Structure formats: structure tokens, C-alpha cells
Amino acid sequence: MKIIVIGGTGLIGSKLVEKLRKDGHEPLAASLDTGVNTLTGEGLAEALEGAQVVVDVANAPAWDDAAVLHFFETSSRNLLAAETAAGVGHHVALSVVGTDRLPESGYFRAKAAQEDLVKAGPIPYTIVRATQFFEFIGRIADSSTDGNTVRLSPALVQPEAADDLAGALADVAVGAPLNDTVELAGPEAFRLDELARRVLSASNDPRQVTADVHARYFGAELDDRSLTPRDDARIAPTRFEDWLSQSARYS
Numbered sequence: 414m415k416i417i418v419i420g421g422t423g424l425i426g427s428k429l430v431e432k433l434r435k436d437g438h439e440p441l442a443a444s445l446d447t448g449v450n451t452l453t454g455e456g457l458a459e460a461l462e463g464a465q466v467v468v469d470v471a472n473a474p475a476w477d478d479a480a481v482l483h484f485f486e487t488s489s490r491n492l493l494a495a496e497t498a499a500g501v502g503h504h505v506a507l508s509v510v511g512t513d514r515l516p517e518s519g520y521f522r523a524k525a526a527q528e529d530l531v532k533a534g535p536i537p538y539t540i541v542r543a544t545q546f547f548e549f550i551g552r553i554a555d556s557s558t559d560g561n562t563v564r565l566s567p568a569l570v571q572p573e574a575a576d577d578l579a580g581a582l583a584d585v586a587v588g589a590p591l592n593d594t595v596e597l598a599g600p601e602a603f604r605l606d607e608l609a610r611r612v613l614s615a616s617n618d619p620r621q622v623t624a625d626v627h628a629r630y631f632g633a634e635l636d637d638r639s640l641t642p643r644d645d646a647r648i649a650p651t652r653f654e655d656w657l658s659q660s661a662r663y664s
């Protein structure tokens with residue numbers, strides 16, 4: 414099956430391409446690096462020729478409110494139009510658990526706009542909402558750092574390994590379109606500040622993590638329901654401590 418992975422050179426995209434190839438499919442990584450620009454449409458028609466499925470795991474290069482909204486809206490419109498012309502039968506979009514609950518955040522408003530376009534669009538679809546990747550916790554800490562202090566909400570999160578998400582996306586991509594949204598989360602819940610503390614301490618990072626219920630997460634205050642999954646979420650297998658010891662071994 415020819416499957417186009419938009420953002421196929423990124424963190425999730427490269428793992429997904431590798432998994433699909435291992436499973437015997439024909440994945441094509443489409444991104445700026447491979448001559449495909451979803452914002453301008455450049456290279457899209459050529460990349461989509463003969464494709465049955467498109468998985469969109471691209472991410473915006475800049476996350477200020479206007480730029481990120483422009484990225485997800487324009488990219489989604491261009492993609493859906495190119496998929497219609499190419500006769501693609503399944504559009505899979507990667508979104509974030511909590512996208513419908515965090516309108517204070519420009520990033521989450523942009524993901525909601527992406528989801529709305531996919532749902533209203535002409536291509537049968539599946540939206541996969543994932544929780545935070547373990548690999549992303551460091552970037553969350555960076556975005557909340559002031560000097561030597563990382564100020565983070567103690568809200569509950571249920572993070573997952575990027576490898577598990579790539580595996581789940583590969584299964585969804587080769588399955589029938591659900592015309593629905595599914596959620597994927599990790600096997601354990603943590604307080605966000607505590608999780609960041611553990612990630613920083615594992616890499617001997619000297620920054621101090623402080624819990625602050627008013628600390629904003631990409632623009633939004635959080636509570637224990639903001640980023641946690643629905644009861645029917647699929648649960649990824651890898652536990653945080655196992656991931657941490659594996660990543661320490663390879664870093």
C-alpha cells in the first residue's frame with residue numbers, strides 16, 4: 414500500500430515511515446526536506462500520485478498564535494484538495510488529547526481548526542489524538558524556563574513513548590477510515606511538574622522545577638482534566654521508567 418507520511422522526516426514521522434516499511438508497505442516521507450511544502454502546495458501532486466493513504470504528522474515551525482493557525486489551516490486545506498485530485502481514500506491526522514478543552518492556547522486552537530477541516534472535508538478520515546510524548550517533556554520544560562527555574566502546572570498528564578504512537582498510527586493507517594476520533598495515552602498518569610523534574614534530573618540538568626497551578630501550558634492554564642484521555646482511550650505499553658532507562662542507555 415502506498416502511504417504518504419506528511420512530516421515524515423520529523424520525530425513521529427520518521428518512526429512511522431520506518432514501521433510501515435518494516436511491515437511491508439511503501440511509505441513516502443513528504444516534507445520540506447524531500448521537496449514537499451504543504452503551505453505552498455509545492456510537490457504535493459507528484460508525491461500523492463497513486464497513494465491510497467495520507468498520514469499528516471507535520472508540525473508548524475513557529476508556534477506564535479497567528480503563525481501556527483496559518484500553518485495548520487493552510488496545510489490542511491492544501492492537503493485535502495490534493496488528496497481529492499489524487500483519489501486518496503483515507504486521511505489520518507495526528508492531533509493532541511485535550512484539543513477541544515484548551516481554547517485559551519493558540520496552539521490548541523490551531524489543532525482544533527485542523528481537526529474541523531478534516532472532519533468537514535471530502536476524504537474519509539481518522540483523527541488520532543495522542544498525549545504528550547516522553548520525548549517532548551524536555552521541550553515543555555524549556556518553554557517554561559526562566560533563568561534556573563522551570564515553572565510548571567502540577568496538572569495530571571498521561572504521556573507515552575513516540576515509538577508506541579508510531580506503531581498505533583501505522584495500524585490506523587492500514588485500517589479502514591473510522592470517520593471518527595480515537596485517543597492514545599500512556600499507561601500511567603503523572604503530575605506534569607514531577608515528570609519534568611524526573612526528566613531533567615536524569616540528564617543532570619541543574620534547573621529547579623516549581624509547581625504553580627497558574628503556570629500556563631502553551632498559553633492555557635491546566636487542570637487534571639485538560640490533558641488526560643477519555644475512558645475509552647487506547648493505552649500504549651511503554652512505562653516511563655523503562656523509556657527513561659532505555660534512552661539513557663542510547664544517549
Ligand SMILES: NC(=O)c1ccc[n+]([C@@H]2O[C@H](COP(=O)([O-])OP(=O)(O)OC[C@H]3O[C@@H](n4cnc5c(N)ncnc54)[C@H](OP(=O)(O)O)[C@@H]3O)[C@@H](O)[C@H]2O)c1
Nearest residue numbers: 420422423424425444445446450451471472543545546549
Ligand atoms: N509533542 C507532543 O507531545 C505531541 C502530542 C500529541 C500530538 N502531537 C502532534 O504530533 C505532530 C508531529 O509532531 P513532531 O514532534 O513529530 O514534529 P516535528 O518533529 O517537529 O516534525 C515536523 C515535521 O513537519 C514537517 N514540516 C514542517 N513544515 C512543513 C511544510 N510546510 N510542508 C511539509 N512538511 C513540513 C517537517 O519537515 P522538515 O523536517 O523537512 O522541516 C518535519 O518533518 C504534530 O502535529 C503535533 O501536534 C505532538
